Amino acid sequence: MRFSCYERNGMVGIGIWQGTELRGLEAGAPGYPGSLDELLSSGADLQAAGKALAAAPVVDQASIRFLPPLLHPSKILCIGLNYRAHSIETGLGAPDYPAVFARFPSCLVGHGRALVKPRVSEQLDYEAELVAVIGRRCKGVTVAAALEYVAGYSMFNEASIRDYQLRTSQWTIGKNFDGTGAFGPWLITPDELPPGATGLGIRTRLNGQLVQDGNTADMVFGVASLVSILSEVLTLEPGDVIVTGTPSGVGMSRKPPLYMKAGDVCEVEIDGIGTLRNPVVAG
Numbered sequence: 001m002r003f004s005c006y007e008r009n010g011m012v013g014i015g016i017w018q019g020t021e022l023r024g025l026e027a028g029a030p031g032y033p034g035s036l037d038e039l040l041s042s043g044a045d046l047q048a049a050g051k052a053l054a055a056a057p058v059v060d061q062a063s064i065r066f067l068p069p070l071l072h073p074s075k076i077l078c079i080g081l082n083y084r085a086h087s088i089e090t091g092l093g094a095p096d097y098p099a100v101f102a103r104f105p106s107c108l109v110g111h112g113r114a115l116v117k118p119r120v121s122e123q124l125d126y127e128a129e130l131v132a133v134i135g136r137r138c139k140g141v142t143v144a145a146a147l148e149y150v151a152g153y154s155m156f157n158e159a160s161i162r163d164y165q166l167r168t169s170q171w172t173i174g175k176n177f178d179g180t181g182a183f184g185p186w187l188i189t190p191d192e193l194p195p196g197a198t199g200l201g202i203r204t205r206l207n208g209q210l211v212q213d214g215n216t217a218d219m220v221f222g223v224a225s226l227v228s229i230l231s232e233v234l235t236l237e238p239g240d241v242i243v244t245g246t247p248s249g250v251g252m253s254r255k256p257p258l259y260m261k262a263g264d265v266c267e268v269e270i271d272g273i274g275t276l277r278n279p280v281v282a283g
Helices: 036-041 046-053 084-090 143-149 223-233
Strands: 002-008 011-018 021-026 065-067 076-080 099-103 115-117 128-134 150-158 181-188 201-206 209-215 241-243 265-270 274-282
Touching: 002 021, 002 046, 011 046, 021 046, 036 046, 065 181, 128 201, 128 223, 128 265, 143 150, 143 223, 150 265, 150 274, 181 274, 223 241
Parallel strands: 076 241, 115 274
Antiparallel strands: 002 011, 002 065, 002 181, 011 021, 076 099, 128 150, 128 241, 150 181, 201 209, 201 265, 265 274
16 A cells, blocks of 8 residues: 655645555545544554555645655664665775664655755755555664564655765765655555565656666665664654665765756665656755
């Protein structure tokens, strides 16, 4: 199942995809089950919610604005240098332990919404990433059990302001500019994908040009390992987001560097999940 969250006439909605049709309900409508944040935090059965939404009216997609699948995650945990080829291109090498940094919900934008190039920098980079969303509270889970706690998967364009990122030894400041975390267009349930979403092609196209072309099998730490390692330290809550790293081909590592600018269109694509598309505007 694929769930999308959206806004229409100021009301938040949730829908389920049937092919290219989105069937959904907005807050206040009879049968509205709640947002994905609410469904996950309450422990609701997503399969049951999806079956109920399948009987909802078809949504006119021209009348809506897509929202990130999760609007208020308690944690957005991002993993750096998590593809072997990317760790090589940076010259830093594959880590022995995940390089973890945080994003915050204020940076998030939905599918079709603008990524914002800030006025203070010309170094807005693209990063295609697989997202894993936690479905049940967990602490200290084993690798073998970790995937039982994943509610679904999505995509992220972790647009990074490179000069700000590299001003300090901690990357957080360059990863949290407003309008730089594209997330969506939907949450897809794990039964639609291979275990841990492994072996999936992951690509970025900038203005139609292929600039990243990797595979989730190249991850240093797969989804199960990340959930297990993170839960050693943190209690992972329903709706928490793990952004699992980017393959090689980022703009910073190209010669000359290739950064996004106003007027560009950036697309992140993952096999079996879909395409996340965002224009770029000047801030």
